[in-house]
Amino acid sequence: MNRIFSGVQPTGNLHLGNYLGAIRNWVRLQNDFDCIFCVVDLHAITTWQDPAALRHSTREVAAAMIAAGVDPNRNIIFHQSANPSHAELAWVFNCVARMGWLNRMTQFKEKAGKNRENASVGLFAYPNLMAADILAYKATHVPVGEDQRQHLELTRDIAQKFNHDFGVEFFPIVEPLIQGEATRVMSLRDGSKKMSKSDPSDMSRINMTDEADAIAQKIRRAKTDPEALPGPGVLEGEAKAELEAARPEAVNLLRLYSSLTDKSLADTLAEFEGAQFSHFKQVLTDVAVAVLGPIGAEMKRLTDDPGHVDGVLAKGAERAREITEPILKEVWDIVGFLRTRG
Ligand code: AQP
Numbered sequence: 001m002n003r004i005f006s007g008v009q010p011t012g013n014l015h016l017g018n019y020l021g022a023i024r025n026w027v028r029l030q031n032d033f034d035c036i037f038c039v040v041d042l043h044a045i046t047t048w049q050d051p052a053a054l055r056h057s058t059r060e061v062a063a064a065m066i067a068a069g070v071d072p073n074r075n076i077i078f079h080q081s082a083n084p085s086h087a088e089l090a091w092v093f094n095c096v097a098r099m100g101w102l103n104r105m106t107q108f109k110e111k112a113g114k115n116r117e118n119a120s121v122g123l124f125a126y127p128n129l130m131a132a133d134i135l136a137y138k139a140t141h142v143p144v145g146e147d148q149r150q151h152l153e154l155t156r157d158i159a160q161k162f163n164h165d166f167g168v169e170f171f172p173i174v175e176p177l178i179q180g181e182a183t184r185v186m187s188l189r190d191g192s193k194k195m196s197k198s199d200p201s202d203m204s205r206i207n208m209t210d211e212a213d214a215i216a217q218k219i220r221r222a223k224t225d226p227e228a229l230p231g232p233g234v235l236e237g238e239a240k241a242e243l244e245a246a247r248p249e250a251v252n253l254l255r256l257y258s259s260l261t262d263k264s265l266a267d268t269l270a271e272f273e274g275a276q277f278s279h280f281k282q283v284l285t286d287v288a289v290a291v292l293g294p295i296g297a298e299m300k301r302l303t304d305d306p307g308h309v310d311g312v313l314a315k316g317a318e319r320a321r322e323i324t325e326p327i328l329k330e331v332w333d334i335v336g337f338l339r340t341r342g
Pocket of ligand 1: 007008009010011017018019020021022143144145146147148184185186194195196197198199
């Protein structure tokens with residue numbers, strides 16, 4: 001069976017973008033793939049994390065996966081730092097990847113911003129660790145949002161260079177799985193920015209643990225425009241690109257509704273053609289509350305019982321190590337390290 005690896009950083013405030021762009025897809029993929037889902041705490045510390053908050057978020061991300069319907073018995077759910085193979089293979093990849101490749105990564109430029117000289121080395125080398133996450137399991141597919149596409153290309157380049165340098169056919173060339181209408185959920189305050197855990201404005205995102213009142217308030221206050229909603233005709237020809245450029249916030253809310261209800265954008269536009277935002281926002285609120293309400297409640301129940309979540313993570317880590325240790329041993333042989341550690 002084909003194998004999937006995917007991860008979420010425990011950097012706080014899991015939001016609707018993480019749910020629709022990642023976690024919900026995982027629930028669907030677990031039927032067709034051998035799945036490994038990881039709380040990527042090593043990635044999280046590439047930017048400063050308060051240690052207590054990191055511990056809390058690690059459990060919360062695991063709880064979100066379970067609450068959303070990822071079955072920890074059928075799949076592996078664990079946290080990255082519990083399997084040393086990730087960091088070990090990442091070091092090998094630090095020596096395979098080229099500076100020029102990493103210099104081209106747009107996410108580093110965005111995250112480091114003007115303060116590039118002061119960014120951590122870990123933030124720069126982040127894509128090498130991501131390649132190790134995937135290839136330590138010889139995963140064949142990675143479900144990624146549009147924003148991670150470039151990093152996945154780098155994973156393919158690293159696998160190819162490793163295979164070529166050592167004259168082996170060892171690492172697979174992984175394929176992206178990009179799904180659904182809401183692969184990129186945008187901020188509720190600015191349709192040009194993606195919804196993000198680290199956005200300082202809580203009004204910019206709907207958190208997975210938000211209660212109904214908070215969801216309603218955030219959608220009510222979401223930026224829109226005074227015009228009525230367009231019909232499905234806007235999806236034809238160049239009109240779609242024009243609409244996205246002129247009314248990005250409106251398009252974002254329409255896409256959110258489509259994704260939450262599993263309808264196509266065309267069907268959503270047909271349903272709301274000519275409607276005012278006040279009406280549409282009310283319907284969107286009802287749908288968002290119906291989807292997120294039960295998940296948020298279950299997340300809270302699970303995080304109130306950290307012993308249970310830690311038990312799931314410990315069991316997952318053991319199964320993760322069982323897969324990666326033999327693969328890492330082969331890597332050591334290929335690279336030329338002595339096998340004296342057993
Ligand atoms: N806005 C989004 N729309 C769709 N998918 C999204 N993802 C994140 N934001 C959106 C997807 O969620 C998964 C986990 O992401 P991550 O936690 O590894 O980090 P990120 O992509 O950097 O997410 P954030 O929320 O923006 O976190 P911070 O603020 O900490 O950087 C990925 O599959 C991602 O595509």
